[in-house]
Structure formats: structure tokens, C-alpha cells
Amino acid sequence: MAIDWQPSASFETLRERARLMAKVRAFFAQRDVLEVETPVLGQGGSTDIHLVSLHTLARTDKGQRRLWLQTSPEFHMKRLLAAGSGPIFQLARSFRDGEIGARHNIEFTMLEWYRPQFTLDQLIDETATLIMSLLPSFPGPPVHYRYRELFHTYVEVDPFTTSLDRLRAIAAERAQMSAQSLADEGRETCLDLLMSVVIEPQLGQQELSVVVDYPASQAALARRHQDADGEWVASRFEVYLNGIELANGYDELTDAAEQRTRFAEDNAERRRLGLPEVDVDERLLAALEHGMPEGAGVALGIDRLIQLALGKARLEDVLTFSTPSC
């Protein structure tokens, strides 16, 4: 059989892609946000239990070391912020093992930016403005939804108070999954399942959808606060268009001790699940101890946004060579 060596994207698409990338850079230049380039390799990696990190062995000044391919440029960019960089953005190659599909590629480009002193609402506005400036037509003004409200509307359960047994039963039914394969799963898996299979496809169809007030357990590297109903929620937002998750923003956690605890909890959970532990990024923790300015940051899957802007069916249609043909 002939080896398929041809590019995944057409040259016309690649020209369009280059034009959109230039627009992104112009957008930030106009706003005095500095473009930076941070390493793909790091001595620490993401402990997030849902991400699978790639790593490699390198001969360094300290001998052979395991270095982690970054799942996003977050840790290095936060060290720049702590060192006093001011607002920064990056178009960063990022790596997440095992993620291949119509909206996923193991190696992809993340547009990530940080805004010291910005509130979450200010960053939501800026994110929506950027997204709309790249789309060929106006998708409709951004509409905000609370995570809880979406579950009431589309699943008729409350993500915070519904019993685990009931959540499992509803998740199995609505997502066409066997009850048995959810039998040992906790609330988070049931909520993730309902969110990704039932709710997400409904979002961003008539407008740009912005989801806020995620459960506190899904905070990752965001602060937590009590919402209007008194529930602890993550100070985090996500943006959806055409049922596709585009961006994920945080009111950034700046507390080094809290961050250390979350990393340790992740690794404890990894041990419990039999997943490999990930080296904690001690340099990030040291930077947070030194002090990172309060502010907000967001990561946006620029390949997906280009895919939507150009009306392409699959992510590989906007990549020179997708992972299956790299």
C-alpha cells in the first residue's frame, strides 16, 4: 500500500490559517500584550488526573533527566508573571497523549494569555471579542449560563444536590452507557458525562455560549468562591461555539500552599487509580511563593477556532500533518 505522505490541510486552508494567526498577533499587539515563547519541555508536568502527559529523557547538566512535554504553557507563563512580565500571550505547541479525533490531536496549538489585574468578567469580554474578530460572520452576542442552570434546563437534575445514585442512573440513560460501567464512578464522572454528551452539543448554536460557576471540584488552577446560592464554585469560565469547547479561563489561583495541596491531591488520586504520578513543578510553586499578581488567564484551542472559522469538519483539516500522519 502506498504511504500517505500528503499534508492533512489544503494549501488554501494553510494560507487562511496564516492570515488568522496574523490577526491574533495583531489583536494582542494592539492591546500591548507581549508575545512570549516558553519551553515545550519542563522538569514538572501537569498532575491533572484527566490529562496524560508525554515525557522524554534528556541528558542535561545534571545528568539524565525525565522532562515533561507541556500539556499547556501555563506553568512557564505563570513564572514569567511572577517575575513581573505584565500581560503576556503565547501560541504554544502543547501535547496531550491519547487525544485523537475530530476535535483532538495529540500535538496542538494553544493560544494562552494572562491579564494581571483583570477580573474574570473582563477576560470573558476580551475572549469573546477575539473569537468574534476571527469568525467570518457574527455568531450572536455572548450569552452567559451558570453550570447549574444548564443541568436544570437540559438534564433536569441539580449538579450539586442530586444524589449520586440518581446521577449515575440519569447519566447512564441520557448518554447511552451501561449502568454497570458507571457503578463505581463518582459525581464528577457523571457530571462530565452529562456535560460532554448531553449539554455541550446544545451550546453555542445561536450565539457564543459562556459557562460559569463550575463545581468547586472542577477548579483545577482556578480560585473558588461561593455563588449566589451559597454553593462553592470554581472561578472559571468556558466558551462554546457550535457545540465545541473553545476556551477555558480562570481567575488564577495565586496561593502557593493551596496550589501545592491541589498537586498533592492529584498525585494521591493518581496513585489510587493506578495512574503514573507526575513530577510536581517546584519552580512554579517557588514563583507563587514569591508572589504572582492577581489576575485572570485563559487557554483557547486555536486549531478548533480556525476549524470553525473556516467551516471545516475535522481538526486535521487545518493542520499541516495531523498526529496519525505525522
Next chain:
Amino acid sequence: MANYSTNEFKAGLKVMLDGDPCAIVENELVKPGKGQAFNRVKLRNLMTGRVGEKTFKSGDSLEGADVMDLEMEYLYTDGDMWHFMKTDGSFEQYAVEKKALGDTVKWLKEQVPYIITLWDDKAISVTPPNFIELEVVETDPGLKGDTAQGGSKPATLSSGAVVRVPLFINQGEVLKIDTRSGDYVSRA
């Protein structure tokens, strides 16, 4: 049979689901940026032909199904079973039940090759060729001069199927039929 994990699910892979053999039609990774990954999988139940969607946790696995598609010629029916013979020169014969034959019963013609799907060496479905040539055994007399447009009429074919044909077609003619839609294509 081997077990297959969600990352090995590819279109065409045959797996067991709830006791029935199924063919995977499509497999898509669904993963929130901060959350558990799932696979949305479209499967065709090979017993019923129905296509349904299922969700699996990424990393879940299913047992492979011992399913094979083989080309066989139709021989005859004894009223209870329909008999086919492999076209690989082995002369090996398989008897097919009415249930497995399904709608294909109306597209049967001797010596035409069909695709027989075997599960654990038992025939579970029969797929006719996309196009088949069959003789008209009954239809109203043809209208002279009407060769292009205007109306259609029912015609019963030698296999028992009834299809809509143009008015100019006569009994005894052999027609080319699309078995997927049941539509008349042309005179053979």
C-alpha cells in the same frame, strides 16, 4: 476472541455488545478540557441491522466478535432454509434461516453471488449485490411510444419483488434494479 479497547475501535471492527455481534461505524473521542474522557461510538447490530449510539469510558474494552463476510452463490430453498455455496472453489454450503435472510429474500436469484455474514460460523445476514438483473413475470401491457416520461406502474419480478417501472416495460423483459433502494435502473 481478543478484547479491544476504545482506542482500538475503528470503523468495521466487529465486537460483542449485550450478547449481539456489532460492527463499529464511528468512534469519536469526547473530552472536556478539564474532565474525564469518553468515547461516543456508533454501532450497527449485525443481527437486527439497527444502528445505535453508545458511550464508553475511554479505556473500556469490548470482546471481539468472530464475524466474517464471505461471498456465496445462491443455490435453492427447501422452504425452511435457503442454501448458499462458497465461491472460493471449496463447494462448501451454508443453510440460512429466514430471519437471517431478512429483506434479501425478495432479491434472490440463482448463481448470483451474495455476501453472507457469519457469526461463530452461523449465517446471520445476507447482503445482495447493489445491482441485480431480474425478469418481469407480471405487469400491465407496455404502452407503445411512451419511452421517456410519464407515469410508472408496478411490476412483479422473478424473485417476487414488486418494483415501480416505466409504462413501456413488458412482461418477460429483464431489468436492472438497485437493491438498496428497490428502484428500477434500466433495461438490462
